Structure formats: C-alpha cells, structure tokens
Amino acid sequence: MDITQLGLYDQAILMFAAVVLFTSFAMLAQPRIVPLINLFAWQGALLSVTTALVAYVSKHPHLYFSAGLTLALKAFLIPWMLHRLAVRLNIHHEIEPLRYPSLILLGGAALVVFSYTVLAPVVELSKLTTRNTIAASQAVVLLGMLLMIFRKKAVAQVIGFMSIENGLFFAAVVATYGMPMVVELGVAFDVLVAAVLFGVFFFQMRESIDSLDVDRLNRLREVDEPIAPEAYGRERDT
Amino acid sequence: MIEAWTFAGVQLLLYVIGAPLLAGWVKRVKCRLQNRASPSVFQPYRDLAKLLRKHTTLAEQASWLFRITPYVVFGTTLVAAAVVPLLALPLPTAAVADVIVLAGFLALGRFFTALAGLDIGTAFGGMGSSREMMIGALAEPALLMTVFTVAMSAGTTNVSEAVGYALNSGLVLRPSFLFAALALMMIAVAETGRVPIDNPATHLELTMVHEAMILEYSGRHLALIEWASSIKFLVYFALIANLFLPWGIATEFTGPALAQSAAAIIAKLAVLAVLLVVWETVMAKMRLFRVPQYLGFAFMLALLGMLTHVVLETGG
Numbered sequence: 433m434d435i436t437q438l439g440l441y442d443q444a445i446l447m448f449a450a451v452v453l454f455t456s457f458a459m460l461a462q463p464r465i466v467p468l469i470n471l472f473a474w475q476g477a478l479l480s481v482t483t484a485l486v487a488y489v490s491k492h493p494h495l496y497f498s499a500g501l502t503l504a505l506k507a508f509l510i511p512w513m514l515h516r517l518a519v520r521l522n523i524h525h526e527i528e529p530l531r532y533p534s535l536i537l538l539g540g541a542a543l544v545v546f547s548y549t550v551l552a553p554v555v556e557l558s559k560l561t562t563r564n565t566i567a568a569s570q571a572v573v574l575l576g577m578l579l580m581i582f583r584k585k586a587v588a589q590v591i592g593f594m595s596i597e598n599g600l601f602f603a604a605v606v607a608t609y610g611m612p613m614v615v616e617l618g619v620a621f622d623v624l625v626a627a628v629l630f631g632v633f634f635f636q637m638r639e640s641i642d643s644l645d646v647d648r649l650n651r652l653r654e655v656d657e658p659i660a661p662e663a664y665g666r667e668r669d670t
Numbered sequence: 671m672i673e674a675w676t677f678a679g680v681q682l683l684l685y686v687i688g689a690p691l692l693a694g695w696v697k698r699v700k701c702r703l704q705n706r707a708s709p710s711v712f713q714p715y716r717d718l719a720k721l722l723r724k725h726t727t728l729a730e731q732a733s734w735l736f737r738i739t740p741y742v743v744f745g746t747t748l749v750a751a752a753v754v755p756l757l758a759l760p761l762p763t764a765a766v767a768d769v770i771v772l773a774g775f776l777a778l779g780r781f782f783t784a785l786a787g788l789d790i791g792t793a794f795g796g797m798g799s800s801r802e803m804m805i806g807a808l809a810e811p812a813l814l815m816t817v818f819t820v821a822m823s824a825g826t827t828n829v830s831e832a833v834g835y836a837l838n839s840g841l842v843l844r845p846s847f848l849f850a851a852l853a854l855m856m857i858a859v860a861e862t863g864r865v866p867i868d869n870p871a872t873h874l875e876l877t878m879v880h881e882a883m884i885l886e887y888s889g890r891h892l893a894l895i896e897w898a899s900s901i902k903f904l905v906y907f908a909l910i911a912n913l914f915l916p917w918g919i920a921t922e923f924t925g926p927a928l929a930q931s932a933a934a935i936i937a938k939l940a941v942l943a944v945l946l947v948v949w950e951t952v953m954a955k956m957r958l959f960r961v962p963q964y965l966g967f968a969f970m971l972a973l974l975g976m977l978t979h980v981v982l983e984t985g986g
Binding site: 443567568 | 839841842843844845846962963966967970973974977978982983
C-alpha cells in the first residue's frame with residue numbers, strides 16, 4: 433500500500449518502525465558498551481511508542497498494556513540492570529574494536545533486502561494497514577543475530593539477543609496485532625529472568641576466564657599451553 | 671514564461687548576494703554560542719570587498735590552470751545555484767540540469783580546485799588536494815544515493831519538480847525522507863568543509879583541507895573562491911530546506927506570495943544555520959582517517975532511506 437493513501441497515524445507507525453530499524457543499525461556500529469545499552473533502551477522506547485500507535489489505530493486496547501510493559505521492561509528495567517552490571521564489572525569505559533565496520537553495515541543492508549524478499553508473499557496475504565512493517569520487524573530480528581555473531585564481548589551479545597526479542601515482539605504487533613496476553617507476559621518475564629541470569633553468567637565467566645571475550649571460552653583450561661608474551665600483553669589490553 | 675526566466679535570473683542574483691550573509695550569520699551565531707564577541711553579519715561582504723580591491727599575486731610557476739580555476743569554480747557554483755529553487759516554483763533553469771548533473775558541477779569545481787592545489791607545487795597544496803579528493807570520492811556516492819531516494823518518491827530527478835511534488839503531497843511522514851535529510855545534512859557538512867571534517871576558521875597545517883588547496887591564492891582570485899564556497903554553502907542549505915521542508919515556497923510570481931516565500935526561506939535557513947552551529951560546537955574535529963567512517967555512516971543512512979522507501983512506503 434502506498435504511503436500517501438494511509439492516514440497520518442499509519443504514517444507515524446511506519447516512521448517509528450523505520451527509526452526502530454535504524455537503532456538496530458546504530459547498535460551494529462556502536463563500539464562502546466554504555467551507548468550500546470542506551471541505544472537498546474531507545475529501541476525499547478520507540479517500540480513501545482509504535483505499539484501504542486498500533487493500539488490507537490487498530491482500536492485494540494490490550495496493546496496499550498503491551499506497550500506499557502515494553503516501556504517498563506525494555507526501556508527502563510533491563511537497560512538499568514545492564515548499566516549496573518557494566519559498572520560493577522568495570523567495563524563501562526571499554527571500547528570493543530570492530531573489524532570491518534562498513535562491511536558489517538552493508539551486510540545489515542543486505543539482510544533488510546533479504547527479509548523484504550522473503551516476506552513479500554506474507555505481506556501480500558495480509559490485509560492490515562501495518563503490513564509493510566512486517567519486513568522491517570524481520571530485519572530487526574536478523575540484525576540482532578548479526579550483532580550476536582560478530583561481537584565478541586558477552587554484554588554486546590546479550591544486547592543482540594534482547595534486540596532479537598524486540599524484533600519478534602515487533603513482528604507480533606504489526607502482523608497480528610499482538611500475541612495472547614499469557615504468551616506476552618510469559619515472554620516478558622522470560623526476558624527479564626534471562627537478563628538476571630546473564631548477569632550471574634557474566635560474573636562466572638569473569639571469574640573463570642578473567643575476561644568477557646567469548647572467543648576465549650573455546651580454550652581448555654586444563655591444557656597448559658604456554659602463553660606467548662606478546663599475546664599475553666594483547667589480551668591484557670582488550 | 672518570460673516572467674519565469676526573469677525570475678530565475680533574479681533568484682540567481684539572490685544566491686550570489688545572499689550567500690555571504692548566511693556565512694556571516696553562521697559566524698555570528700557561533701561566536702555567541704561560544705561566548706565570544708561576534709563580528710557583524712555583514713563582515714563577509716567587507717572581506718570580499720577588501721580582497722577584490724587588493725592586488726593579485728601569482729607564483730612564478732603558476733600555469734594557466736591556476737589562473738582559470740577561480741573562474742571555473744565560481745562558474746560551476748553559479749550553474750549549480752541556478753538549478754536549486756530558492757524562492758519560487760517552477761524554476762525553468764532546473765530543466766537545464768537535473769540533480770545528478772548538479773552533483774557533477776560541484777565535483778567539477780572541486781576537481782579544478784584540487785588541480786590548482788597541485789599545480790603550484792607546494793607541499794600544502796598537494797596534501798590538501800589529496801585529502802579533498804578522498805573526502806569527495808566518499809561523499810559523492812552518498813550524495814547520489816540521497817538524491818536517488820528522493821527521486822524514487824518524486825519520480826523525477828529535476829529538483830524543481832521534486833520540490834513541487836513534496837509541496838503538493840502535503841504532510842506525509844516519509845521515513846525515507848527523514849533518513850535522506852539526515853544523510854544530506856551529514857554530506858553537506860563534509861562537502862562545505864565544516865567541523866568535524868574540516869575547520870573553516872583555522873590555518874593549522876595538520877588539519878586543513880580546503881584552506882590548504884587555496885593557500886596560494888590572493889586578491890580577486892581568493893575573493894572569487896571564498897564567494898563560491900559561500901554560495902555552495904547556501905546551495906546545500908537551500909536544497910535541504912526546500913526539498914524536505916518545502917512549505918512556504920511560492921508557486922506563482924506575485925508580490926505577496928514571494929514575500930511570504932522569502933520570509934519562510936529566511937526562517938528555514940536561520941534555523942538550519944543554528945542547528946549547524948550547535949552541531950559544530952558539540953562536535954570535535956575528527957581525525958582524517960575517521961572521515962571514511964563518518965561518510966560511510968552517511969552512505970548507510972541514505973541506503974537505509976532507499977530501503978525504507980521500497981520496504982515501508984510502497985510495500986511491494
């Protein structure tokens with residue numbers, strides 16, 4: 433459906449959907465931990481605005497509840513927990529050097545094209561005014577996966593995971609006007625519990641391998657491999 | 671028809687006369703924001719008048735290339751200005767060159783400036799040229815991508831018609847225009863040599879780009895180049911203001927409509943200038959080797975604009 437035929441609120445939904453997609457790209461490009469967490473919080477807030485708008489346009493009042501839940505959990509509670517974790521782990525000043533930043537962003541663009549192509553038949557079937565957004569929500573899921581794949585630090589990977597969940601929620605809202613409330617509540621609390629568990633996991637990881645770099649989980653501790661002096665120095669730096 | 675062509679001429683004259691005023695305004699706001707005493711907004715005119723009066727000194731090794739470059743740069747910038755509507759639509763001169771050619775004109779001016787920087791044989795000139803070409807090579811694809819995004823919505827690459835389309839379709843919240851506008855602003859900052867890419871107020875050899883190329887110019891040559899760069903600045907501003915916020919632009923050549931249009935464009939330009947100054951004040955000058963990342967991000971935004979146009983706005 434062409435955008436000029438839509439009402440102003442429908443256009444606003446598309447606008448916010450595009451900005452949510454943009455935050456996913458911004459997260460891909462952000463090497464610092466704290467701004468990354470802030471971007472994730474923004475994504476949650478924008479998602480909740482989008483949901484509220486969908487609720488208003490489609491006259492599904494239960495979506496207001498979802499929007500409130502998203503705002504409370506994903507824009508405030510989970511980012512706050514991650515912030516606190518970052519400070520307690522003393523990684524809030526860390527910068528993770530990104531390899532091939534432009535290539536990854538172009539890969540992200542390719543994923544958007546991919547999800548558009550894959551979902552074109554699904555979009556054809558739908559009659560909702562928000563149907564154009566389905567491909568964007570799928571792209572948010574795939575971009576979250578991309579973030580998890582190419583980042584090495586555990587915190588960034590957790591944010592990628594949470595962003596995948598954001599994408600799924602987004603897809604549910606725009607494709608079917610939300611999931612049943614039981615499912616939604618369940619998923620929300622799963623995510624919350626996951627955030628708590630990840631925190632515990634970070635501390636465990638830090639204690640056992642003295643780093644949050646997940647690549648180092650591949651190495652066996654029992655093997656007494658001698659660490660070369662320059663490699664040792666490099667690891668200390670990261 | 672005659673009326674429209676006459677008006678196009680008047681508008682071009684407005685570009686030439688108004689450009690130093692915008693530069694003066696930007697300088698003034700910047701001084702105020704940084705708690706400094708500011709020169710008058712008319713200071714750029716005085717500078718230009720002073721330079722035009724002064725004697726032109728040429729280096730012994732300077733070839734014809736060095737001498738014609740100021741005129742080529744001024745000329746290409748003028749033609750570029752003729753294509754972008756400032757006060758009224760339809761602009762007949764916009765049919766002469768579409769927006770891709772507009773990018774080409776600006777590139778031609780840059781090409782000649784870079785050649786002139788190399789021609790004189792000083793170390794600074796060559797350094798400035800090489801830097802400028804690097805920035806240009808990265809900024810142009812992003813600029814074209816932005817232009818294509820807008821052209822896909824409007825169905826034309828003619829700037830005047832594109833502005834007319836945006837005006838006639840009323841208030842439509844287009845995500846693609848949002849991204850294209852942001853990308854175009856980032857590119858405009860890079861192309862006109864503002865912070866964080868280049869600092870127009872400094873002659874520090876380590877950081878300068880544009881200033882390094884024109885270091886050997888003096889007198890009326892320098893005046894023409896400075897004038898051309900302020901016109902280029904105004905062209906970018908007018909393009910952003912009229913393409914993405916077209917409201918207020920006159921569609922007929924009558925007194926009240928033009929007065930309203932003039933008030934609208936002055937307000938838009940003043941606000942955009944304040945935005946630019948705030949951006950320049952909060953940003954630090956970037957290392958040269960981070961410029962590709964900055965422009966890569968602008969390219970990404972423009973690409974995202976195009977993707978959202980296809981995915982969200984037309985919806986297959």
